[in-house]
Amino acid sequence: MNILFWGTPAYAVASLNALVAAGHQLVGVVSQPDRRRGRGKQLQASPVKTRALELGIPVFTPERIRRDLNCQAQLRELAADVYVVVAFGQILPAAVLAQPAYGCWNGHGSLLPRWRGAGPIQWCLIEGDSQSGVGIMAMEEGLDTGPVLVEQAIPIGLRDNAQQLAERLASLTGSLLVQAMPLIEAAGPGPEAERLARLGVRAQGEQGITYARMINKDDYQIDWSASALTIHRQVMGLYPGAHSFWRGKRLKLLDSEPLVTRLGSELSPEAAELAKRWAALNANQAAPDLLGGAPLAESDQAGKKSAGQVLEVAEGVGLVVATGGCPLLIRSAQLEGKQVASGSILLQQLDPKAGDQLG
Numbered sequence: 001m002n003i004l005f006w007g008t009p010a011y012a013v014a015s016l017n018a019l020v021a022a023g024h025q026l027v028g029v030v031s032q033p034d035r036r037r038g039r040g041k042q043l044q045a046s047p048v049k050t051r052a053l054e055l056g057i058p059v060f061t062p063e064r065i066r067r068d069l070n071c072q073a074q075l076r077e078l079a080a081d082v083y084v085v086v087a088f089g090q091i092l093p094a095a096v097l098a099q100p101a102y103g104c105w106n107g108h109g110s111l112l113p114r115w116r117g118a119g120p121i122q123w124c125l126i127e128g129d130s131q132s133g134v135g136i137m138a139m140e141e142g143l144d145t146g147p148v149l150v151e152q153a154i155p156i157g158l159r160d161n162a163q164q165l166a167e168r169l170a171s172l173t174g175s176l177l178v179q180a181m182p183l184i185e186a187a188g189p190g191p192e193a194e195r196l197a198r199l200g201v202r203a204q205g206e207q208g209i210t211y212a213r214m215i216n217k218d219d220y221q222i223d224w225s226a227s228a229l230t231i232h233r234q235v236m237g238l239y240p241g242a243h244s245f246w247r248g249k250r251l252k253l254l255d256s257e258p259l260v261t262r263l264g265s266e267l268s269p270e271a272a273e274l275a276k277r278w279a280a281l282n283a284n285q286a287a288p289d290l291l292g293g294a295p296l297a298e299s300d301q302a303g304k305k306s307a308g309q310v311l312e313v314a315e316g317v318g319l320v321v322a323t324g325g326c327p328l329l330i331r332s333a334q335l336e337g338k339q340v341a342s343g344s345i346l347l348q349q350l351d352p353k354a355g356d357q358l359g
Contacts, residue, residue, distance in 0.1 A: 001025070001102065001185050004080035005057075008032040010047040011170045012086040015107055017051070018174030019084065024181060026057045027078045032089050033061040066093045075099065082184060085139065086173060094141055101189035104139040105180065106146070107173040109166070110212070111153055112137060113204040116144035117212040121166050124156065124212075125237030128229070131155050132165060134172045136180045138196055143211075147201035150180050158232075158266040159257070161239035224308030224359050227325035228258035244308070244358045246335060246350060251358065254340060255332035259320065270317045271329050278311075278320070278327050308359040310352050316344050319352055 002025045005016055020026060029052035034043045045053075052059045060075065062068040072095060082102040085092070087109075097104050110120035111133040124132045133153035138146040154168060187198040215238065222231055222244045235242045235253045243252045257267055259275035267275060305311065305322040312320035318331040332342035333350075341349050 001081040001181060002027050002079070003181075004028050004030065004075060004078055004083045004100070005048075005052075006030045006083060006085040006088040006092075007048040008046045008089045009087050011109070011166055011173075012048050012088075013051050014170040015084070015086045015174040015177050016048060016055075018178050019181070020055060022178045022181070026052075026055070027080050028058045028060060028075065030060045030062070030065070030075065030088065033063055062090075065090055065096060072096055072099075081189075082181070083139075084177060086177075091141075091143070092139065097139055097141065102184050102187075103192065103195060105149070105177075105184065106137045106139050106144070107177050108135050108137055108144055109133075109169040109173065111135065111151065112144060112148055113207075113209040115210055115212040118214050119212040121162055121169065122212070122215055122237045123210075125160065125162055125165065126233050128233050129156055132169065134169055134176050136176050138192075138201060145204060147196060147203045149183065149199055149201050150176050151202075152176060158263060159236070159255070159268075161236045161255075163239055222253065222359070224321070225324040228323045228328040229260060229263075229325070231323055231328055232256045232258040240334070246358055249336040251336070251350075252334040253330055253332075254334060255330075255342065257329040257331065259327045259329055260325075270314070274312075274314060274317075274320060274329060275326070306357070308357055310354055310356040310358070312354060313347060313352055315347070318343065318346060319350070321358060 003019060005019065005026055007016060008031050029048060031046045031049040034045050036042065037044045049059050049061065060071055062071040065071060076099050080100050083100045083104040085104060086107040092104065109132070110124060112135045115123055131153045133151060135148040135151040137144065137148050140146040152172060154172065156165065183199060187195050220238055220241045220243055222234060222242055235256045240252060240254050243250050245251060257271040259271060259278050261275045261279045264272045264275065307322055307324055309322045310319055311322050311327055314320055318329055320327045320329055332340065333346055334340045335349055338349055
């Protein structure tokens, strides 16, 4: 089919590539306008625009497609059979949704109706979902409210971060779009209700609706009085941006593990061992040998701790930090002005000792 593709970030490039590789004719690409990025604040094209130009596909970059009637007319003249939207970044108006004979279809990175909206990948990790997935949805004027044609779930591991999950979901989106196009073509053109009935789409229910709001700067600040699992989910979900402060400098946390014994099978061997020892410490109110780590602060030996306090310097592994619940292991981080570091290198950079404070 002749496809007009709408997308902006790197996440959408996999879908563009998959449709081209499947032999579809891309008559055009619509992406967000060039933005100023980086330290030099130079104008940069979006990843989708960059890839489209490499492929020789015409690109349109309306500032606001809802108001840009000239661009709407140009897109109509392309006579695309179907519009495919993956993370475009603007809501398409009714006049645009009505243009293609085979409809407008969105590749959305969640299992609808859970996590409609702008940040489904981040929020499913922050909220500790056990699975995510992709749905290919017929578009309506509402925010991700349309019926779903095809859908596939994938599991989320305890240590999956937003970048890793996004890569998996991006690849899956491309695969499902390729799967969906022959179905959409076989159903034929015609009135929307009739087309969707022929396709046998699944209407979204009213139960389980959640909205993935835009992430704001306050979301990135770590509150050490929260539980270890909550902080860990924040670190993974907002990768690579969740941060605290270390001796007055910003410290981005990039990899962590909650030292919760019931998660033992999901923890690394090092974290599982640390979790057992700290659970024993809490139970016995007596400090075990730290296997080469720095000694506990005096207040911790008395069974007291303050949220954000370094409890243990685990040589070759990272920092064990007090939270509002079980301790948290920081495995990888980036100190302001330094390179990303983990294990022994991270400990060399920070030069920590038990009793030091984050936050």
